[in-house]
Amino acid sequence: MNEDLVDRLRLVRSPGIGPVTFRQLVRRFGSAAAALEAVPDLARRGGGKPPRLCERAEAEREIAGVEKLGARYLTLGQGLYPRLLGELEDAPPLLIATGNLNLLDRMAVAIVGARNASAAACRFARGLAHDLGQLDLVVVSGLARGIDSAAHDGAIESGTVGVIAGGIDIFYPPENEQRQRAMFERGLVLAEMPPGTEPRARHFPYRNRIIAGMSAGTVVVEAAPRSGSLITARLAAEAGREVMAVPGSPLDPRAQGCNQLIRDGATLVQSASDVIEELRPMEARVRSAPGSYRAEPELVNGDENVLGLIEELLGPSPVPVDEIIRLSGASSGAVQMALLELDLAGRLDRHAGGKVSLRAA
Amino acid sequence: MNEDLVDRLRLVRSPGIGPVTFRQLVRRFGSAAAALEAVPDLARRGGGKPPRLCERAEAEREIAGVEKLGARYLTLGQGLYPRLLGELEDAPPLLIATGNLNLLDRMAVAIVGARNASAAACRFARGLAHDLGQLDLVVVSGLARGIDSAAHDGAIESGTVGVIAGGIDIFYPPENEQRQRAMFERGLVLAEMPPGTEPRARHFPYRNRIIAGMSAGTVVVEAAPRSGSLITARLAAEAGREVMAVPGSPLDPRAQGCNQLIRDGATLVQSASDVIEELRPMEARVRSAPGSYRAEPELVNGDENVLGLIEELLGPSPVPVDEIIRLSGASSGAVQMALLELDLAGRLDRHAGGKVSLRAA
Numbered sequence: 001m002n003e004d005l006v007d008r009l010r011l012v013r014s015p016g017i018g019p020v021t022f023r024q025l026v027r028r029f030g031s032a033a034a035a036l037e038a039v040p041d042l043a044r045r046g047g048g049k050p051p052r053l054c055e056r057a058e059a060e061r062e063i064a065g066v067e068k069l070g071a072r073y074l075t076l077g078q079g080l081y082p083r084l085l086g087e088l089e090d091a092p093p094l095l096i097a098t099g100n101l102n103l104l105d106r107m108a109v110a111i112v113g114a115r116n117a118s119a120a121a122c123r124f125a126r127g128l129a130h131d132l133g134q135l136d137l138v139v140v141s142g143l144a145r146g147i148d149s150a151a152h153d154g155a156i157e158s159g160t161v162g163v164i165a166g167g168i169d170i171f172y173p174p175e176n177e178q179r180q181r182a183m184f185e186r187g188l189v190l191a192e193m194p195p196g197t198e199p200r201a202r203h204f205p206y207r208n209r210i211i212a213g214m215s216a217g218t219v220v221v222e223a224a225p226r227s228g229s230l231i232t233a234r235l236a237a238e239a240g241r242e243v244m245a246v247p248g249s250p251l252d253p254r255a256q257g258c259n260q261l262i263r264d265g266a267t268l269v270q271s272a273s274d275v276i277e278e279l280r281p282m283e284a285r286v287r288s289a290p291g292s293y294r295a296e297p298e299l300v301n302g303d304e305n306v307l308g309l310i311e312e313l314l315g316p317s318p319v320p321v322d323e324i325i326r327l328s329g330a331s332s333g334a335v336q337m338a339l340l341e342l343d344l345a346g347r348l349d350r351h352a353g354g355k356v357s358l359r360a361a
Numbered sequence: 362m363n364e365d366l367v368d369r370l371r372l373v374r375s376p377g378i379g380p381v382t383f384r385q386l387v388r389r390f391g392s393a394a395a396a397l398e399a400v401p402d403l404a405r406r407g408g409g410k411p412p413r414l415c416e417r418a419e420a421e422r423e424i425a426g427v428e429k430l431g432a433r434y435l436t437l438g439q440g441l442y443p444r445l446l447g448e449l450e451d452a453p454p455l456l457i458a459t460g461n462l463n464l465l466d467r468m469a470v471a472i473v474g475a476r477n478a479s480a481a482a483c484r485f486a487r488g489l490a491h492d493l494g495q496l497d498l499v500v501v502s503g504l505a506r507g508i509d510s511a512a513h514d515g516a517i518e519s520g521t522v523g524v525i526a527g528g529i530d531i532f533y534p535p536e537n538e539q540r541q542r543a544m545f546e547r548g549l550v551l552a553e554m555p556p557g558t559e560p561r562a563r564h565f566p567y568r569n570r571i572i573a574g575m576s577a578g579t580v581v582v583e584a585a586p587r588s589g590s591l592i593t594a595r596l597a598a599e600a601g602r603e604v605m606a607v608p609g610s611p612l613d614p615r616a617q618g619c620n621q622l623i624r625d626g627a628t629l630v631q632s633a634s635d636v637i638e639e640l641r642p643m644e645a646r647v648r649s650a651p652g653s654y655r656a657e658p659e660l661v662n663g664d665e666n667v668l669g670l671i672e673e674l675l676g677p678s679p680v681p682v683d684e685i686i687r688l689s690g691a692s693s694g695a696v697q698m699a700l701l702e703l704d705l706a707g708r709l710d711r712h713a714g715g716k717v718s719l720r721a722a
Contacts, residue, residue: 120612247608247620250631251481259608262629270611270620 005073005094006059007032012093013054013062013194014039019090020350021343023076024336026093028299039344045307046338048345065195071098071168074190080104082214084286088239089354092192092210096168099188103159107286108138109275110211110236112229113147113221118254121222122146124246126154128219131272133158137279140215142207143176143189147221147229152179152187160187161214165207166199167191208232216282217242219269223257230257233266238353242278244269299340300333307338311358314348318355366434366455367420368393373454374415374423374555375400380451381711382704384437385697387454389660400705406668407699409706426556432459432529435551441465443575445647449600450715453553453571457529460549464520468647469499470636471572471597473590474508474582479615482583483507485607487515489580492633494519498640501576503568504537504550508582508590513540513548521548522575526568527560528552569593577643578603580630584618591618594627599714603639605630660701661694668699672719675709679716 011022011032017039025035040050066073074081074095082104085091111129113121129139129151139155141148143162152160162183164172168191171177183189192206193199199207208231212218218236220243223229233243243266248255262268267278309328313319325335339356342348349357372383372393378400386396401411427434435442435456443465446452472490474482490500490512500516502509504523513521523544525533529552532538544550553567554560560568569592573579579597581604584590594604604627609616623629630636670689674680686696700717703709710718 120610124610124612246611247616247623247629249481249485249609249613249616250607251485252610255608255610256631259629259631262608262623263631263635268608268620268623268629270617270624274624 001060001063004032005063005075006056007036008075008093009059009062009073010054010056011035013059014051016051016344016346018350019093021340022093023089023091024299024340028337028340042341043344043346046341046343046345046347047311048342048347051344051346062194066096066168069098069169069195070184071096071195072101073097074101074104082108084108084216084239084241085210085214088209088213090209091213092206094192095210096191096195097188098168098184099161100159100186101188103138103161103188106136106138106159107279107283108140108161108215109279110140110215110218110232111147111151111221112141112208112211112218112223112232113151114223114227114229114254114257115144115146115148117146117150117222118252121246121248121254122150125150125221128221128246128272128275129154129160130158132275133160135272135276137276140211142211143172143180143183145173145176149176149179151221152183156182156186161190162187163190163207163210163214164199165193165203167193167195167197169195170198172199204228205231209235212236212241213239215241216279216286217244217275219244219246219275220258220261220266221246222248222254223261224254225257225260227257230261233261242267242282244275244278246270299337300331301337303330303334303338306330306334307341310335310338310342314342314356314358316357316360318349318351318357321354321356324356362421362424365393366424366436367417368397369436369455370420370423370434371415371417372396374420375412377412377705377707379711380454382701383454384450384452385660385701389698389701403702404705404707407702407704407706407708408672409703409708412705412707423555427457427529430459430530430556431545432457432556434458435465443469445469445577445600445602446571446575449570449574451570452574453567455553456571457552457556458549459529459545460522461520461547462549464499464522464549467497467499467520468640468644469501469522469576470640471501471576471579471593472508472512472582473502473569473572473579473584473593474512475584475588475590475615475618476505476507476509478507478511478583479613482607482609482615483511486511486582489582489607489633489636490515490521491519493636494521496633496637498637501572503572504533504541504544506534506537510537510540512582513544517543517547522551523548524551524568524571524575525560526554526564528554528556528558530556531559533560565589566592570596573597573602574600576602577640577647578605578636580605580607580636581619581622581627582607583609583615584622585615586618586621588618591622594622603628603643605636605639607631660698661692662698664691664695664699667691667695668702671696671699671703675703675717675719677718677721679710679712679718682715682717685717 212235245258245261573596606619606622
C-alpha cells in the first residue's frame with residue numbers, strides 16, 4: 001500500500017482539515033505523515049482540542065474500495081493531477097478518477113448551464129461541445145441535467161470530463177447513470193468526495209470549483225440569475241480563467257444570467273471559434289511545469305505573541321488574510337502559521353476570496 | 362428673406378461642396394457670402410475649373426417651398442441645431458425640420474435595427490423606446506420599416522425624432538406616410554436633402570450619420586451582419602458616442618450583427634435602465650455650450666509651395682490629413698487650405714475618418 005497516499009487521505013478525511021489547511025500543513029512539515037504528527041500540538045497551541053484524525057484503517061478501507069471500483073487517486077502536485085486545478089489555493093488534495101486519464105493532458109474548457117435549459121440551448125451546447133472537441137479541446141462539465149448532459153454528449157467522441165458532487169459510484173441524477181457509465185469507458189469522471197457519498201447541496205459549490213479550476217475557460221450557455229452556473233463563472237474569474245457566455249434575447253428570462261455575465265465583462269461567444277480565440281493565450285500556461293505558477297510564503301514556527309495578536313485582530317466578520325498580515329506587522333509566514341493553529345483548534349472559519357473569521361465559541 | 366440663409370443654402374446646394382468643405386469655407390471667410398465670392402479663385406488656385414455655384418433664385422425657390430410645407434431650416438452652429446450633431450466634422454450645414462423643435466433640447470438616444478426584424482424584436486424595441494421616453498430621453502430613428510417604426514411608435518407620446526434620407530415631403534416607405542405625418546404633428550422629422558428628393562441608396566449613410574450624430578448613444582436591436590444599422594453603430598463610435606446592442610441567441614441569424622457588436626465592445630443592453638446607466642455620463646456634454654467642444658485650426662492663406670507639396674504627397678489611396686500635415690512639415694492651417702483649394706477644384710476626394718485622396722484625372 002502507498003503509505004504517502006494513506007497519510008494524505010487520513011489528513012484529507014479528518015474533519016476540520018480543509019484543502020487550504022492541508023496544503024499549508026504539507027508545505028510546512030514536508031509530508032502528510034509529519035503533518036499528521038504535528039496536528040495535535042498545533043491545535044493545542046491554537047487554544048482548542050485536537051481534531052479527531054481519520055484512522056489509518058478507515059483510509060485503507062477507502063483505498064481498497066476505490067481500487068475495487070476500478071478507480072484511482074490523483075494527488076495534488078503529482079503526476080496526472082490536473083495542472084490548472086493545482087493553481088487554486090483550495091485545490092482538492094486528492095481526486096478520485098475513473099476513465100481515460102490521457103484526457104488530463106489536453107487543454108480543457110468547461111461548458112455549464114441550467115438544468116432546465118431550453119431545447120434550443122441544449123442543442124447549441126451539444127454542437128458547441130462537438131466543435132470544441134474537433135479543435136482538440138476537452139469539454140468539462142458537471143454531469144447534471146440539461147446543459148451539462150448536452151455538453152458531455154456532444155464531446156463524448158472527442159473527450160469529455162464529468163466532475164460529480166458525490167462519490168464516484170453514485171449516479172445523480174439517477175437518469176444519468178448510463179451517461180456516467182459511458183464516461184467511465186470513453187471519457188473521464190472525477191469526484192472529490194469518498195465513494196458512497198450521496199451529493200448534498202453543500203457539495204455542489206465544491207464540485208463547481210473543480211470544473212472551473214481545471215479548465216482554461218468556462219462557457220455558460222443558459223443560466224438564471226443567482227444560479228450555480230454563475231457561481232462556476234465567478235470561480236473561473238477568480239482563478240484568472242476566461243469567462244464566456246452565450247447571449248440570448250432579453251425577452252427570454254433564461255438568458256438573463258448569461259446576458260448579465262456579458263455586461264459584467266464575460267466574452268460573448270457564438271461559436272467554437274470564438275472560444276478558441278479566447279483560450280489560445282492560455283495554452284502556454286496549461287503546458288507550463290506544475291508548481292511553477294504559485295509562490296507561497298514559507299510558514300514559520302509559531303510565535304505566541306503573533307498568535308495573541310491575530311486573535312485580537314480577528315472577529316466574527318470575514319477579513320482578508322492580507323489585511324491581517326498588514327495590521328499585525330508580523331511576517332506572512334508567521335501569520336499563516338498562527339491561522340493554521342487557530343484553524344486546527346476549530347477556532348477559525350475560512351471563506352471565499354482568502355478571507356478568515358474567528359468562529360463563534 | 363434671410364440673406365445669410367440664402368447664401369448658406371447656395372453653398373450647400375452647389376455640387377462639389379460637401380459639409381466638410383462648407384465648414385472650412387465659412388470658418389475661413391467668416392460668412393457664407395464671402396465664401397461664395399472666394400470659391401472661384403480658390404478653385405483656380407487648386408488647378409481646376411470653378412464649381413457651378415447654386416443660383417440665388419434656385420435657393421430662394423427652395424426656401425419658399427420649405428416655408429410652404431410648414432417646415433423650417435436649422436443652421437449648424439446656430440439656435441436650435443442639434444448640439445451633439447454639430448460636433449461631427451461633416452455635420453450637415455443645414456437641416457430641414459417639421460414638428461416639435463423643443464425635442465432638440467433633451468438628450469436623445471437612437472434606436473435602430475433591421476427592416477425585416479422579428480416580431481419579438483419589434484415588440485422589444487417599442488417597449489424600450491417607451492421606457493426610455495419615461496426616463497425623459499428623446500428617441501431618434503430613421504422612419505424605416507421594422508425596428509425604426511417600432512421605436513417611433515413606442516416613443517410617440519414622450520417624444521421621438523425621425524431622420525429621413527429623402528426630402529421632408531417624401532414618404533418612404535409609402536406605408537409610413539401616416540406615421541411620418543403623425544410625427545410632423547407630435548414628434549419631429551428632419552431631412553438634409555431638399556424637398557422633393559426621392560431617397561436613393563447613397564442617401565442612407567448620410568441619414569445614418571445624422572441619427573448617430575445627434576444622439577448621445579445608439580442602441581441596435583436586431584441587425585444582420587453588414588447592415589445599415591451596423592454602419593450607424595460605427596458612426597456613433599467614431600463620434601465618441603455610446604454604442605449599445607441587444608443580444609440574441611446565436612441560433613437566430615438575425616442576432617448575429619448585435620452579438621458581433623457586443624463582442625467588438627458595444628454594451629449589452631436588456632432594458633431602459635441599462636441604457637440610461639450608460640448615457641448618464643454624457644449628460645454634461647449634451648448640455649455644454651455649443652462650439653465649446655471642437656477646436657479647429659484657423660485656415661491660413663493659400664501658399665503655392667504648400668499646395669505643390671501636398672499634391673506630391675497625395676495619391677489615389679486615402680491617407681489621413683494628419684499624416685499629410687506631418688509629412689509636409691507645413692502648418693495645419695496651410696495644409697487644410699491647400700486641401701480646400703484642391704477640393705473646390707474637383708481634384709480631391711474626402712473619405713471617412715478624415716482621410717483624403719487625389720481624384721483620378
